[in-house]
Every structure is written in structure tokens, then in C-alpha cells.
Amino acid sequence: MxxxxxxxxxxxxxxxxxxxxxxxxxxxxxxxxxxxxxxxxxxxxxxxxxxxxxxxxxxxxxxxxxxxxxxxxxxxxxxxxxxxxxxxxxxxxxxxxxxxxxxxxxxxxxxxxxxxxxxxxxxxxxxxxxxxxxxxxxxxxxxxxxxxxxxxxxxxxxxxxxxxxxxxxxxxxxxxxxxxxxxxxxxxxxxxxxxxxxxxxxxxxxxxxxxxxxxxxxxxxxxxRFMDIRVAINRLTAYFILIVIYLLLGAFSLFVYSRFLSFELNFLTVVFLATLLFLGSSIYHPLRLHLQTTPDRFLFREKYLYEQAIKELGEKSGSIVELNELEETFCQKIREILRSDDATIYML
The missing domain is CATH 1.20.1070.10 (Rhodopsin 7-helix transmembrane proteins)
Known part of the structure; x- marks a missing residue:
């Protein structure tokens, strides 16, 4: 069997x-x-x-x-x-x-x-x-x-x-x-x-x-990038890993609970299950968002790094007022993206 x-x-x-x-x-x-x-x-x-x-x-x-x-x-x-x-x-x-x-x-x-x-x-x-x-x-x-x-x-x-x-x-x-x-x-x-x-x-x-x-x-x-498969792969991987994590954690929690208490329909069991549901729903959204980037870090690493660099650049430049400091920030990020020893920005 x-x-x-x-x-x-x-x-x-x-x-x-x-x-x-x-x-x-x-x-x-x-x-x-x-x-x-x-x-x-x-x-x-x-x-x-x-x-x-x-x-x-x-x-x-x-x-x-x-x-x-x-x-x-x-x-x-x-x-x-x-x-x-x-x-x-x-x-x-x-x-x-x-x-x-x-x-x-x-x-x-x-x-x-x-x-x-x-x-x-x-x-x-x-x-x-x-x-x-x-x-x-x-x-x-x-x-x-x-x-x-x-x-x-x-x-x-x-x-x-x-x-x-x-x-x-x-x-x-x-x-x-x-x-x-x-x-x-x-x-x-x-x-x-x-x-x-x-x-x-x-x-x-x-x-x-x-x-x-x-x-x-x-x-x-x-x-x-035919059929926009990147989005499909990200979501499929995230949901698959989430299912595995929830199944393993649920099975482990039930095993530990049954070792110490009788798993019957009573107040303690209801509280235990309600706590599991609350914890599971609390971590679902942040965990899903994190897991959706997993394929990007491996299958689409170069594109992922570019997107992260642009995001960080946008966050930093939003709080910079001085032109020289802004120019230096842009040059530093461009050097990181292009893996170059030097970069120059010409402003007209």
C-alpha cells in the first residue's frame, strides 16, 4: 500500500x-x-x-x-x-x-x-x-x-x-x-x-x-516573457510554498497538542484552533509577498536587481535637496547596477 x-x-x-x-x-x-x-x-x-x-x-x-x-x-x-x-x-x-x-x-x-x-x-x-x-x-x-x-x-x-x-x-x-x-x-x-x-x-x-x-x-x-509567465511563476511558487508551510506547521502543532491534551471538541481545542487560524491569517500576507520574490531572485535575478535598485534610488532621492548629493547618489547607484568603477552624469 x-x-x-x-x-x-x-x-x-x-x-x-x-x-x-x-x-x-x-x-x-x-x-x-x-x-x-x-x-x-x-x-x-x-x-x-x-x-x-x-x-x-x-x-x-x-x-x-x-x-x-x-x-x-x-x-x-x-x-x-x-x-x-x-x-x-x-x-x-x-x-x-x-x-x-x-x-x-x-x-x-x-x-x-x-x-x-x-x-x-x-x-x-x-x-x-x-x-x-x-x-x-x-x-x-x-x-x-x-x-x-x-x-x-x-x-x-x-x-x-x-x-x-x-x-x-x-x-x-x-x-x-x-x-x-x-x-x-x-x-x-x-x-x-x-x-x-x-x-x-x-x-x-x-x-x-x-x-x-x-x-x-x-x-x-x-x-x-511570453504570456507574462514571470507573474505566473512567482504566484505559483508562493502559493505552493505557503501550502507546504501551513501543512507542516499545522501537522506539527496538532501533533504537539495531541501529545499533551486530548484532541476533542471542547473549550481548549476551540481556543487552540482559533489561535492557529489567527496566527496563520496574520502572517499570510507578508509571507506571501516575500515568497513571491523567490523566483525573481533565482530565475530573473538580473531584472530583479534592476528593479530593486530603481526602487531604492527612488526612496533615497525623495529626501535629497542638494543637487551635488543627488548627483552622487545617482552615480553610486548606476555604478552598482552596471558594475562599473566609474560613472559620470552630464546635466544640460
Whole structure:
């Protein structure tokens, strides 16, 4: 059972990262096609990631429940190939014109897969094993595997074509996106299709492997400030660290309290919980503001230092009256920013 808890924790974390990043990026520009498509892609991946530990937790009731949940958790993966391919067509220049044939073809294929979802032609049987889900698949599952691999391979080909004419930052974006997609495609096919064919089950790593694609795409976004990812990374990191801190402190406080007093619904317990809530709410805002600068200090260090220097310069210059002193303050700060031994200001 320990491995099942580890898998649930791992995939739950993966789902939180996927969904959180998708929502934060979408909120920056809700009308941008790339942002909308990225959000849909993250929703599919997050559902795939979260349904797998749900299958682990509830499949012990009976083989019928295991079979039902195993079939159900693959549904988000039906939508992933078409959304991924569409993203490769509009990324990064966002000039692709929507075509009815594209949506009709993929919608037909998704409906075909859904129509066979609960038949033995798709997945015949299923049971939980220590390393994942042991299932016997039929011909439709093989067709799905071919569709997924072919669609993602075509998406990588679309990105490869763009490398021939894009220049500069956009070319670098596409290169990173393609590298992450290829790695995720290879690992996903290995864990979801190839290894199960040889009765080797680590299929919980299939949704986790998508983090390579997300990570490389995020790196491409960071390098060009595309989608204003800096704000998204700052907030996501701050909230993630806050959740971890509050969970650890809460668990530790409850553990210490239960060692000395009985944790029952009484006056002391109410006072204890109220005190925890008061302390947590008191430190939330300053702690969040401090944690939001953590990615800046590492991922965007140069820009962060410039902003801090400008802020300090504004604070100092506001209280200076003498022109010579103001000039010296400006020169000193410019030397610090540019890492120069000397600086001169010419005033007209």
C-alpha cells in the first residue's frame, strides 16, 4: 500500500502544477488563443493525473470497479493529441487560421474512442499491482496508441517546419517546445503502451512524464516573457510554498497538542484552533509577498536587481535637496547596477 500512497501523492502534485500553471497563464490574457489552448491542455493532463490515483484508491473494492476506473482515466488522454497538435499550429506566432476539417477529423476520432470505451475491444480487464495498473487491452486501445503517437509526431513535425523560417527568440521557443514534446512522447509511449505489452507496469509515470513538455514550454515562455509567465511563476511558487508551510506547521502543532491534551471538541481545542487560524491569517500576507520574490531572485535575478535598485534610488532621492548629493547618489547607484568603477552624469 505504501507505493500506492506515493503514487497518489506524486500524481496529485503533478496535477496541481499542471492545473495551476494553466489557470495562471489563462488569466493573464483570456482572449489569446495560445493561452486558451494551453489551459485546455493543462486541464486534460491534470484530469489524467488525478484520475489515476483515484483508480488506485477505489479499485480494491472489486474487479468491476477497477475495470471501470481504468477505462475512465484514459478519457482525458483522448483529447490531449488534438489539443497538442492545435497548439503546435498556433505557437508561437498565433497566425494559424482555424479549419473545419481539422476539428471534424479529431472530433470523429474522439467520438469513435468514446463509443468503444466500455467494451472489451478497448480494455478487457484490469487490476491494481504494486507498480501501476495491470490491464489487458484490445484492438481499439492499440488504435488509440497509434492515433496518439501519430498526432504528437505530426505536431513535432509542425514545430520542425517552423524552425526552418523562424528567427531569433521565436525559433528558440519552438526548439524548446519541440524538445520537451519529443521527450514526453517517448516516455509516455514507453510507460503507457510498450511496457504494459510486456507485463511491466509503471504506467503511473506516463502522466508524470508530461512535465518535460510543460517544463520546456515554460522555459521557452520565461526566456521571452511570453504570456507574462514571470507573474505566473512567482504566484505559483508562493502559493505552493505557503501550502507546504501551513501543512507542516499545522501537522506539527496538532501533533504537539495531541501529545499533551486530548484532541476533542471542547473549550481548549476551540481556543487552540482559533489561535492557529489567527496566527496563520496574520502572517499570510507578508509571507506571501516575500515568497513571491523567490523566483525573481533565482530565475530573473538580473531584472530583479534592476528593479530593486530603481526602487531604492527612488526612496533615497525623495529626501535629497542638494543637487551635488543627488548627483552622487545617482552615480553610486548606476555604478552598482552596471558594475562599473566609474560613472559620470552630464546635466544640460
Amino acid at each position: 505504501e507505493i500506492q500512497y506515493f503514487i497518489a501523492l506524486l500524481l496529485g502534485t503533478v496535477a496541481a502544477i499542471q492545473l495551476g500553471l494553466g489557470i495562471l497563464i489563462f488569466q493573464r490574457n483570456k482572449t489569446n488563443r495560445i493561452n486558451i489552448t494551453f489551459l485546455l491542455l493543462m486541464i486534460c493532463l491534470a484530469l489524467w493525473s488525478i484520475l489515476m490515483p483515484a483508480a488506485y484508491c477505489f479499485s480494491f473494492f472489486s474487479s468491476a470497479v477497477a475495470l471501470f476506473l481504468t477505462r475512465l482515466l484514459t478519457v482525458p488522454a483522448f483529447f490531449f493529441p488534438s489539443i497538442f497538435l492545435y497548439l503546435t499550429k498556433i505557437f508561437p506566432e498565433n497566425t494559424y487560421k482555424n479549419k473545419a476539417a481539422f476539428f471534424a477529423f479529431h472530433a470523429t476520432f474522439i467520438l469513435l474512442l468514446l463509443s468503444f470505451l466500455f467494451s472489451d475491444y478497448y480494455i478487457k480487464s484490469s487490476q491494481i499491482v504494486p507498480g501501476g495498473i495491470d490491464f489487458k487491452f484490445g484492438i481499439i486501445y492499440i488504435v488509440f496508441g497509434i492515433y496518439l503517437a501519430a498526432t504528437m509526431a505530426y505536431g513535432c513535425y509542425e514545430l520542425l517546419k517552423k524552425l526552418t523560417f523562424l528567427k531569433g527568440a521565436q525559433r528558440y521557443q519552438v526548439l524548446l517546445f519541440m524538445a520537451g514534446a519529443i521527450i514526453s512522447l517517448i516516455l509516455g509511449m514507453i510507460f503507457a503502451f510498450i511496457l504494459p505489452a510486456f507485463n511491466i507496469y509503471f504506467n503511473f509515470l506516463a502522466p508524470a512524464s508530461t512535465l518535460f513538455c510543460i517544463g520546456f514550454l515554460t522555459q521557452a515562455i520565461i526566456k521571452t
